[in-house]
Amino acid sequence: MNKFFLCIFTLLLLKAELHAQFNIIPKPLEVNSTSSGSFNLTDKTPIVFKQQSLQKSASFLNGYLSRFYGFSLKQSKAAAIKGIYLSLSNKTSSNPGNYALQVKNEGVFITAETEEGIFYGIQTFIQLLDPTAKGKTMEIPFVQIRDEPRFQYRGMHLDVARHFSPVSFVKKYIDYLALHKMNYFHWHLTDDQGWRIEIKKYPKLTELGSMRKGTITGFLPGNGNTNIPHGGFYTQEEIKEVVKYATDRYITVIPEIEMPGHASAALTAYSYLGCTGGPYKVQETWGVFDDVFCAGNEQTFTFFQDVIDEVVALFPARYIHIGGDECPKTSWKKCPKCQQRMKDHQLKDEHELQSYFVQRMEKYINKKGKSIIGWDEILEGGLAPNATVMSWRGEAGGIEAAKQHHYAIMTPGNYMYFDYAPSIKRDSLTMPGTTTLQKVYSYEPIPADLPLESGKYILGAQANVWTEYMNNPSKIEYMIFPRMSALSEVVWSSKENRNWDDFQKRLKQQFERYQLWQVNYHHIPIDVPAETR
Structure with a gap:
């Protein structure tokens, strides 16, 4: 009998520990577990909001639930007994992306000063969902979260000149940015x-x-040519379609x-x-x-x-x-x-x-x-x-621009080039450099050599995806994941809140999200030194 109660006690402790661990990437500013209770989300739970401008955030959540969990929620302006409540506050601050999220017995409450902040709160709520859940009922642990972005520019680049990406994948790429609270898409x-x-x-x-007329094969200078025409372009109507799609996700x-x-x-x-x-x-x-x-x-x-x-x-x-x-x-x-x-x-x-x-x-x-x-x-x-300078040949360009009181975006090749191999164990044709996940995570966008008073000119950072050796969407996904998740924390989370060991623990569930999204990603062993991967 004692063994039976010991097993039950152990299971309860394990459940409490799982509730206490919120695997959110990028890591929020503050996360407080209020109790061991949970809110039951079902297909009957309404999304409640009064301001019509919050429709985009509600629609994004419904699109996510429909695509990955097989159900969507009714949207309502009338209060419900229990629901997901989105609301704009009357407060103003210098950081328009901030939000607060609370899960309690009465429902999920997301408040922010801007529509953008509500949208970021939705991304955090999505990460409270169990990526392995089946059916139309999920337990959302009670929690209080307060959050805001560190940098105003949080970007990803995509080169479509070397290898063309269809509109369908460009939209998917934009969704990846949105799910990571990125707000700029640089379209080469x-x-x-x-x-x-x-x-x-x-x-x-x-x-x-x-x-x-063709494309070289093998690493530059190449060992042959496909002799297969490669091309494609976006009509102006398609451009408008993509821009609107991004705008609906608060991405420029x-x-x-x-x-x-x-x-x-x-x-x-x-x-x-x-x-x-x-x-x-x-x-x-x-x-x-x-x-x-x-x-x-x-x-x-x-x-x-x-x-x-x-x-x-x-x-x-x-x-x-x-x-x-x-x-x-x-x-x-x-x-x-x-x-x-x-x-x-x-x-x-x-x-x-x-x-x-x-x-x-x-x-x-x-x-x-x-x-x-x-x-x-x-x-x-x-x-x-x-002019604003995008510093890619190291940090010197960004430092010089900031000293001249010009804004700069940091994208140094040795940290932010996702066309470099993600591991020293090279398993496909890539650019010759190597940029591991840990190296991306270690990047600090405000250079140590920059005078303190010039730091305000650093808008943020961006990763670049040059596609010489990425001729299909699956390869692009493999090269950006999980490094995009590391970058998202670099540009969103406070410097003090970033911790590599903690990030690795949260990454385990992020891998489950990748599997839910059915994306191709670089599988790396967690808790293994980066230099041996």
């Missing part, structure tokens, strides 16, 4: 290997520039239109935009190419102004990313028009010519009510007056 739309956005004034950009879409380098696809379509006139081709290999947009040709700027006019109409975001990276100066040094431009504007070298190009385009974009973001090469030759 143009490059040497393909132009992916319809520009109606320049139809050849997609007629010719969106399709390459930032388009990237590369200039003045990474121009091969555009030059193939309109050869007069280059320094030599061609012949050009949509590149079938990777790397950096000497053929760039001619900085001495007025038609180049007319072209980009026309392109920007159409891009601005499609993307409500404050930012337009203009690239600005990896622009060889070989063509410019030989081009009479570029050299004449330098003389006319008293530019001492081709780096200043690039700065002239970027600053001229910035002025036009600013007139459209937008601001530019560029990779850290835009610092060379002089930074455009209102």
Whole structure:
């Protein structure tokens, strides 16, 4: 008999321990288990809200429940005996993403000062659901949570130029961001290997520039070619569809239109935009190419102004990313028009010519009510007056931008490039670097070398997904999971709240969520040193 009671007592302790452990990623600011009780969620539980603006959050929750648990909830404006209550408070603060969540006998209560905050509360509530549950009843443990994001910019990038992703996967990718409380999607739309956005004034950009004749096989420089055409582009209607989908999830879409380098696809379509006139081709290999947009040709700027006019109409975001990276100066040094431009504007070298190009385009974009973001090469030759710098070649670019009182987004390659292998035990073709889960988790977006007073210029961080070696959605998922979960905690949770050992414990249930979502992810053993994985 004593053994029987001991077993019962042990089971109760285990259940209490499970209730006490809330496996939420990113980790909230405060989590307090109020008691060992729980609220029963069933398909009869209503979602109650009075403000119509909260419809998007309620719909997202219902979509999640319907897709992964097989039922949805009635939405109501009338109070119920027990329900999920969403409400906006009258308070205001400097952090619009904050929210409070409480689960008690009467129901689930999510309050926030903004719609965005309610949406983040919904993401936390989703993580209170058992990912292995079957049926239409779930126990939600009693808890009180107070939470807010640390950084205002929490981003993921996706390159669709090297390998095209269909709209269906782009939407799925946006859902992944939403489930991790990310709020920026950086969409890399143009490059040497393909132009992916319809520009109606320049139809050849997609007629010719969106399709390459083949793709190299093996690691650069390659050991062969598929000789299979690869292409695709998004119509303007599809762009609008994706932007609305993201907006409904409180995610801002930032388009990237590369200039003045990474121009091969555009030059193939309109050869007069280059320094030599061609012949050009949509590149079938990777790397950096000497053929760039001619900085001495007025038609180049007319072209980009026309392109920007159409891009601005499609993307409500404050930012337009203009690239600005990896622009060889070989063509410019030989081009009479570029050299004449330098003389006319008293530019001492081709780096200043690039700065002239970027600053001229910035002025036009600013007139459209937008601001530019560029990779850290835009610092060379002089930074455009209102530019935000995305620091990828380490942290130096972000530090320099912040010192100049420019905003910066940190995305250093050795921490934030998810095209690098996730493990030293390389099991597929990737870029040569290695960025383990633990390394991603260890990243601190505010550099130690940055003066304290300049820290306010660091907006946040972003991971980049370059797709040279990701030719299908399954490979992309494998490369981003679970590293996206680590990044989400880096950019959302307070620095003091981050703990690698604790994160690993919570990651065990995150793996179960991946399985629920049916995503392909990199299986890593928990509690094993990263250097041996």
